[in-house]
Amino acid sequence: MTKPQVGVVVFPGSNCEQDVVHAFRYLGAEARYIWHHETDVSGFDVLVLPGGFAYGDYLRTGAIAAFSPIMDSVRAFAHEGGPVIGICNGFQILCEAGLLPGALRRNTGLKFRCIPVQVRVETTASPFTSSAGEGQVLEIPINHFEGNYFCDDETLSVLERDNRIAFRYCSPDGETTAEANPNGALANIAGIISEAGNVLGMMPHPERAIDPEVGGTDGEVIFRSVMAASSLVTQG
């Protein structure tokens, strides 16, 4: 079986790309960097927009990166059904690029939060969570100042109706309480999925939770799910 090919987009100011590449390689995939001025994404099975501070978060987080040359290719890849994951700043970029609805606003409390949090898997009917259990609680670190997810009421009801909320912040026993919400995100939302189901945006960093030596292994299930999904596609 050929290994899934993962492309990790690097913008000026990205800073989690090495962790993402390491995570995928560690779990058995091939991964390489794609500079944001490149436009060729052929041969990749999965694309990842990693965390960081693309363009220094100038104007709004993700606003300038959303217009980088690579983004037309990311958009075309997504339209063809290719799986795309945006983590933290990558999630912000996907929202600004219109690949996901809503926006990430400044955390309530105005605190930069860098802590492990618990998130509950809200759906397993996605290429990113198929190997997880419904309602499974994962411990994954967050590291952001602007992770306060917002969308209008209509969008929220569509996300809920169509099972497109991937993860919600929760207590260790899986309750989505206000205390468990680290940033004020609407409805405790930590991650959402696109209408077609193949684009995931999430604030927590699963690439920092793949090794028992550092940070646990709860992030693994997301990468393993998408690797399994892309292998199925590759094998036709």
Next chain:
Amino acid sequence: MKFEVAIDVMPRREISDPQGQTIERALPTLGFDGFESVRVGKRIAVVMEAETEAQARDIIEQACQRFLTNPQIEHFSYSLTVMQGTT
């Protein structure tokens, strides 16, 4: 013609503004009482060239909608003046 444009970007009214709320809570501690509805936005100042004022307004509004603001969370207003000495 050259225009001087000042674009004010504010968080939408129906959305909470944690920065404004924090400042509102801090004001009385410094003895500044009576403030309410404190909100924080930003101003983008540009000089631009266009054939007419109508064209300038059209371009500014498109730039605000597509790039300078995120209409999901922000709204904008702007003032535009013809720069002296330009035609």
